[in-house]
Amino acid sequence: LRSQTLWHAIAYGVSEGQPATLSFARPSAPYVCTGYHLDLAEIDQEYCRANDLPVYRRMVGGGPVYLDDGQLFFQICLPAAAVPAVRMNALRMLLTPAVTAFRAVGVDAELDQDLEICLGDKKICGHGAGQIEDAVVVCGNLIERFDHERATRVLALADPDQRAETLRLMRRYVTATPSDAAAFQAAMISGYAAVLGLTPVPGELSPAERD
DSSP: HHHEEEEHHHHHHHTTOOEEEEEOOOOSOEEEETTTOOEEEEEOOOHHHHHTOOEEEESHHHHHHHEEEEEEEEEEEEGGSSOOOOOHHHHHHHHHHHHHHHTTOOOOOOTTTTSEEEETTTEEOEEEEEETTTTEEEEEEESSSSSSSHHTTOOOOHHHHHHHHHHHHHHBBBBOOOHHHHHHHHHHHHHHHHHTTTTOOOOOOHHHOOO
């Protein structure tokens, strides 16, 4: 819950005048998170309750995802006025530094035509984006390990054949890229600073963000 609420608090802070902020979080325990507009019926809530998997709704888009400590999450947040008005252009601007960071740790990543971060034909970084008041935020992840079985099991798929096919496709098209997380973070910091024309400095939450 803390790893989700922190970056939401940062978004409200940036909306109110705090500087553009890049943050990182690693969950201390597994959970499930779904996008702002998604129906909770897409999640197998009974399975999640039985397996102590909390379900949270984030304030950006995307579908239901399974999160655990095998994933390092990043969130880049900046004033809406600093982002291109066209969504695809904004995403390209805010995902390109992540691609650069993947390459810096030896992963030959690229942005595909749908603006997914991929390695060949495999997706290596899930992302979500949205606007919270006057701040824009894009979230993504470095997947060091990925539990395809559990990521499929949390979905509400009643048909066993559909579940099996979903698992097959997830194994085929979603892959982990074990990398040096500290080096990835450092490359992210320098990459976003360069794109935004800013000097990176360590940040602290403001009192309002903490509240």
